[in-house]
Amino acid sequence: MIVTADVTKNYGSSCVVDGVTLSLPKGGITSIIGPNGAGKSTLLSMVSRLMDMDKGTVTVDGLDVTKTPSDVLARRLSILRQDNHMTARLTVHDLVSFGRYPYSKGRLTVEDKRHIDEAIGYLNLNDLSGRFLDELSGGQRQRAFVAMVLCQDTDYVLLDEPLNNLDMKHAMGMMKLLRRAANELGKTVVLVLHDINFASWYSDYIVAMKNGKVAHEGPAAAIVTPDVLSDVYEMDIKVHEIGGQRVSLYYE
Incomplete structure (x- = not known):
């Protein structure tokens, strides 16, 4: 379980994450939603130790992320950042193999190669394995980065806006791939999403942030309601249901 206690981040006089305390459930998909500037990506960066926190603690299965050795944490938790551009000219296979670095330190074993092949296959990238990243479409490239994260073979997979720049x-x-990873591979997937419809359809648990704080949290059905979403986004949001499933939102 990922637990945050009073996590805070300030930029000068501006508090972007304000005393966030959460216990994120193990297993399934947890989506962090909220308007721009709510602190979603900053919180995820502190959970993954990409960014220092000014106050508070984060633990992953009891391991304090600020005190746990990097190679130990990297076997428990992986993250795909929002900005995942590569300056080096790499093939898909090269990129995915980076996911094994916490285990092999660059010297790939037979076990590492098995994980690489499985991740490439899982993301349907076999035909693109030898292609360079700059030769791929945005969707193909994003799948390659997700394959790298899955190749790291961690219990917890954190993704910061994985749908960025992707068409519908x-x-x-x-x-669908992330849902499969949660269901079939037993991963705990935590992601920042802007699209509330996708959050509603695919999430088990939703954390809604506003002004650097957790405004609401709970099972998806409890969060994707007109009252909660209208409060979070400060606009009138309606929820359309078909057969009891919340499937789309519209705004007035």
């Missing part, structure tokens, strides 16, 4: 078809494909 590729965004849906990405969410």
Whole structure:
């Protein structure tokens, strides 16, 4: 379980994450939603130790992320950042193999190669394995980065806006892959999402942030309601249901 206690981050006089305390459930998909500037990506960066916190603690299965050795934490938790551009010219296979670094330190074993092949296959990238990243479409490249994260073989997978720059078809494909990873591989997937419809359809648990704080949290059905979403986004949001499933939102 990922637990945050009073996690705070300030930029000068501006508090972007304000005393956030959470216990994120193990297993399934947890989505962090909220308006721009709510502190979603900053919180995820502190959970993954990409950013220092000014106050508070974060533990992953009891391990304090600020005190746990990097190679130990990297076997428990992986993250895909929002900005995942590569300056080096790499093939898909090269990129995915980076996911094994916490285990092999660059010297790939037979076990590492098995994980690489499985991750490439899982993301349907076999035909693209030898292609360079700059030769791929945005959706293909994003799948390659997710394959790298899955190749790291961690219990917890954190993704910061994985649907960024993807059209609706590729965004849906990405969410289906993440749902499969949670269901079939037993991963705990935590992601920052802007699309509330995708959060509603694919999430088990939703954390809604506003002004650097947790405004609401709970099972998806409890959060995707007109009252909660209208409070979070400060606009009138309606929820359309078909057969009891919340499937779309519209705004007035």
